[in-house]
């Protein structure tokens with residue numbers, strides 16, 4: 233199929249449809265709304281289920297019910313809506329039914345704004361809903377990658393009977409880029425042996441997240457952890473750029489990773505040996521890949537569009553063996569490549585202390601940038 | 607005709623109920639409601655294409671008792687979950703079974719919108735005027751003056767507001783095809799309740815929109831009354847506030863003889 237100029241939100245919607253989506257439930261919220269609107273046109277035209285729910289609480293529970301039928305189903309939202317979905321997510325995780333959720337993250341906390349942000353890292357990657365569960369979280373950095381990851385998301389969700397998030401940001405959702413859509417896959421005709429579709433000629437099936445005896449709930453938790461172990465072993469995805477001879481590494485995902493790459497290229501042009509590691513799976517996190525870099529590098533710069541949520545995970549891996557620096561913009565602000573370039577230059581020229589708190593140092597440097605007056 | 611004793615079964619477990627022993631307290635009417643629904647499922651021959659949605663509340667384990675496919679919703683979200691199932695499988699029969707805390711308090715948004723959309727599902731709403739499972743707190747349907755563990759001096763409408771009449775409220779919505787209130791306190795009313803349950807399923811089978819049967823029910827344990835006193839209390843206190851009646855009956859149902 234030829235490349236066309238596609239807007240991220242619409243590209244993700246159409247990719248889901250072509251991946252065999254049977255049901256979509258959602259609620260309007262910027263900067264994700266075009267996705268829902270696209271579904272409202274296309275899904276009924278294809279004879280598939282589309283419903284604008286009365287809230288994200290309803291949407292996630294409609295999704296939960298629909299997922300129990302074994303069908304390919306999806307919702308999408310943006311940060312405040314995802315916050316509302318947390319209860320449902322926990323139930324879905326506890327029931328072990330596959331769903332795909334697209335979060336086009338916006339600035340927060342609170343109502344915040346509609347600008348691109350990565351402030352949902354913690355609420356998605358590290359839970360949010362109650363109990364122990366780990367969704368797979370995929371972070372695209374371009375429209376093409378968003379398309380490819382949406383298709384992958386459905387396959388992973390079904391393979392592991394788990395929640396798969398696409399964590400995009402307002403930038404990926406709103407941006408237009410040339411990209412290629414996948415061919416239309418047929419809707420599936422066979423449904424898994426746990427699917428609740430009416431007990432026609434078979435024993436009844438029950439799907440529930442309740443295990444009233446703690447012994448059974450512990451076994452369920454153990455099973456969830458085993459699946460998570462498999463996911464960690466098999467599903468880590470990332471992109472490396474200029475890492476072969478790199479002495480410094482920028483780590484960033486999604487839009488921040490993409491801007492980081494521009495900065496890395498500019499630094500390379502100045503002869504600085506710096507590369508980029510861009511995690512595509514935020515969960516499972518590319519732990520072994522970072523681990524392998526540690527012995528041969530002089531420093532890491534973590535770049536995010538939040539106050540350092542992924543930074544915590546990097547610090548946890550590095551454990552003080554290499555100096556780590558952080559640069560983030562918050563609340564819907566997006567860093568420019570030259571902001572990151574000057575961070576790289578400073579890191580190389582001045583060096584970074586091994587101790588101390590990278591977030592404290594960053595706040596001092598950021599204060600004049602945002603005209604903070606105390 | 608076989609007239610031997612063994613052939614004259616007049617009362618037995620409906621096929622749509624499992625053999626599991628119910629966990630409900632003595633005097634509780636959940637068991638009656640379950641049985642009526644199961645009898646109607648048998649009569650309509652829909653067991654194999656019915657999917658039930660259990661609530662959070664005393665009937666959280668309803669799925670253990672019905673011999674059909676079942677899912678267990680989050681507190682109050684059964685109508686949303688049922689919507690998701692019904693939209694994917696429009697030719698299946700989908701019902702929710704919900705208490706008054708579940709449906710009229712935490713799940714108010716989901717039930718109103720399911721009814722407003724004319725969602726083609728059937729809802730069996732157990733109104734026992736109290737939160738049973740969490741041991742007797744005030745429900746949105748608790749009567750004025752009624753003592754509960756969270757209204758120990760009795761429900762004071764000045765500060766705690768008034769009970770909600772859900773059947774009346776939902777019957778005002780255009781999407782509602784069949785909305786009635788029945789009671790489970792005596793055999794006559796139980797028979798009427800069964801007919802209503804039948805009509806609720808008929809509503810769904812005919813694609814006439816949202817159907818709900820509100821069933822006035824007892825909670826002897828948390829009311830602090832004996833089973834017999836509970837039935838009497840229901841009749842004397844609940845029915846005056848929650849009148850038995852048909853609040854919305856779609857035209858095609860009126861001709862139906864069940």
Ligand SMILES: Cc1ncc(C[n+]2csc(CCOP(=O)(O)OP(=O)(O)O)c2C)c(N)n1
Pocket residue numbers: 662663664665681704705706707708709732734736737738739740745
């Ligand atoms: C989100 C959430 N809040 C609160 C609860 C606790 N809870 C469980 S059942 C229940 C009330 C149930 O009462 P009702 O719906 O009237 O059903 P009954 O037990 O009387 O049959 C409550 C508050 C919960 N499980 N989940």
